[in-house]
Amino acid sequence: xxxxxxxxxxxxHVGPLPRPRLRQLLSKRLTGYINWRRGRDKFHDMxxxxxxxxxxxxxxxxHIACTGDxxxxxxxxxxxxxxxxxxxxxxxxxxxxxxxxxxxxxxxALEGLLAVCADFTSDDSGVRGRFPYVRRRGAVxxxxxxxxxxxxxFVASGRMGRRQMAETETLLAGLGAEGLCRVVMIHHPPHVxxxxxxxxxxxxxxxxxxxxxxGAELVLHxxxxxxxxxxxxxxxxxxxxxxxxxxxxxxxxxxxxxxYHLFDIAGDAxxxxxxxxxxxxxxxxxxxxLIEDLSLxxxxxxxxxxxxxxxxxxKVRAR
Numbered sequence: 001x002x003x004x005x006x007x008x009x010x011x012x013h014v015g016p017l018p019r020p021r022l023r024q025l026l027s028k029r030l031t032g033y034i035n036w037r038r039g040r041d042k043f044h045d046m047x048x049x050x051x052x053x054x055x056x057x058x059x060x061x062x063h064i065a066c067t068g069d070x071x072x073x074x075x076x077x078x079x080x081x082x083x084x085x086x087x088x089x090x091x092x093x094x095x096x097x098x099x100x101x102x103x104x105x106x107x108x109a110l111e112g113l114l115a116v117c118a119d120f121t122s123d124d125s126g127v128r129g130r131f132p133y134v135r136r137r138g139a140v141x142x143x144x145x146x147x148x149x150x151x152x153x154f155v156a157s158g159r160m161g162r163r164q165m166a167e168t169e170t171l172l173a174g175l176g177a178e179g180l181c182r183v184v185m186i187h188h189p190p191h192v193x194x195x196x197x198x199x200x201x202x203x204x205x206x207x208x209x210x211x212x213x214x215g216a217e218l219v220l221h222x223x224x225x226x227x228x229x230x231x232x233x234x235x236x237x238x239x240x241x242x243x244x245x246x247x248x249x250x251x252x253x254x255x256x257x258x259x260y261h262l263f264d265i266a267g268d269a270x271x272x273x274x275x276x277x278x279x280x281x282x283x284x285x286x287x288x289x290l291i292e293d294l295s296l297x298x299x300x301x302x303x304x305x306x307x308x309x310x311x312x313x314x315k316v317r318a319r
Contacts, residue, residue, distance in 0.1 A: 002266070004140050006183065007061035009052070009260040010222025011069040011100065011246035013044040014078070014085045028073075028106050028153045048258050048282060049248040053088060055280060055288040056260055063137055064089045066120075067222040067244070068100025068148065068187035074109030079116040092119035096135060096142050100187035100222060101156045104148035132168045134175065140265060141180040143171060143216075147188040147201055156199045158188035158223075165206050173214040179269035184219045191232050191241050195224060208232045211239055217273050218242070218263065218296075225249055226256055227279050229294060240296045245281060257282040259291060 056064070066089065070082040082103075089095045097120035104110035114121065118128035121144060124136055131146035145168060147158030160168070175182050188194070188201040191208060201207065211219075215234035225246040231238035245251075245259040259281025267273040277294040 004063075004138060004181075004265045005059070005061045006063050006065055006140075006142075006263045006265065007056045007059065007260055008065045008067065008220045008242070008244050008263065009056065009247040010067040010187070010220075010244045011225055012049050012066075012085060012248050013072055013102065013246065014049070014070050014081055014248075015044060015046055015072065028150075043250060044246065044248040045250045045258075046248065048250060051288050052247050052258050052260060052281065056262075057089075059262055059280075061262065062094070063140075063142065064095045065142065065183070065185050065220055066095065066097045067185050067220055068098055069102040069222065069246075070097070070100075070117075071103045071105065071109070071113060074103070074105030074113075076112055079113045082113060083116050086117055086120050092122060095120050096144055096185060097121055098131070098144045098185045098187055099146055099148035101148055101151065101158055104150050107150050109150070110146075110148055131164055132171055134171055136180065139179070139181055139268060141175045141178075141182050143168065143175070143182060143184045145184065145186040147186050147190075154198070156223075157197075157202050158200075159202045160186075160207065161203070165203065165210060169210045169214055172210070172216055176215055176269075181265055181267075181269075181273050182216045182218070183263075183265075184216050186219070186221050188223050189221050189228075189230075189241070189243055190219060191230055194221075194230065194241070194243075199223070215239065218265075218275060220244070220261075222246075225251070227259055227261075227292070229296075240275070242277065242294070242296075244279075250282075261294075 071078045103113050114129040122128045123133035133144045135142045149159050190201050192204045211232045216239050219241040221243050224243050227245050228243035230241045244261050247258055249258045251257050259279050262278050264276045275296045277296055279291045281291050283289050
């Protein structure tokens with residue numbers, strides 16, 4: 001097949017946060033609102049997000065994957081803002097969205113968001129707002145999963161659940177039999193070492209077992225607000241699991257600054273898929289540019305990389 005380019009961004013935490021009514025803060029939203037007013041509003045920069053999106057669109061990706069946290073505390077006024085942001089990325093047929101934990105901040109928040117943004121989750125069958133979904137784009141199949149669930153204050157974990165896990169296994173097996181390059185999108189790091197307790201995917205062991213059985217070619221996630229490269233084992237070879245930084249972050253270190261990934265996919269199921277990748281984002285001089293070329297060659301991938309190692313990576317340098 002000819003080259004197919006996917007841009008991946010995540011955790012934009014689109015602002016500004018609408019002023020909530022008092023009754024809307026009688027829930028977990030209260031802690032989130034306090035955190036926002038205490039500094040998260042300065043940490044997530046919307047002008048920086050706009051510059052990142054401009055750079056991304058200049059690279060002319062065929063498809064854009066957004067892996068969640070377009071919201072902050074699940075206010076109804078945030079849902080229309082989220083749709084404006086997703087519309088700025090492209091049309092629903094060229095942009096795929098999966099939700100994050102902030103999009104499901106309290107009971108009912110995720111349903112409200114999906115009612116507004118469902119077009120970006122439309123399955124090939126036309127069903128919207130249900131996970132898993134699949135979108136075939138030539139020889140590439142994008143599979144959208146939801147790990148977004150409401151949780152208690154100070155907890156940010158996720159879960160796929162048995163029904164979604166079983167359906168995803170069947171879906172991936174069928175797409176593999178079709179000879180498609182399978183790109184999985186999920187918010188939480190889906191591997192066991194991907195995040196600490198209270199922030200992790202609670203059924204990550206089941207996810208790893210599923211991939212070991214049916215495989216995939218690439219897994220994209222967010223949630224940790226850092227760029228990371230890890231693997232889970234497929235039936236024959238390691239499957240790259242790639243995490244992107246927050247797309248709006250003004251974090252102090254290079255690994256925590258705003259960024260996104262570009263993936264170029266070529267080849268076919270018979271000859272093998274070739275996936276090249278780069279991380280682009282905020283450089284030390286304030287511009288948006290290339291941060292790092294990522295090696296996704298199977299024999300060069302780590303067998304597993306923990307979140308602790310992600311946080312201590314020192315090889316990334318601003319250019």
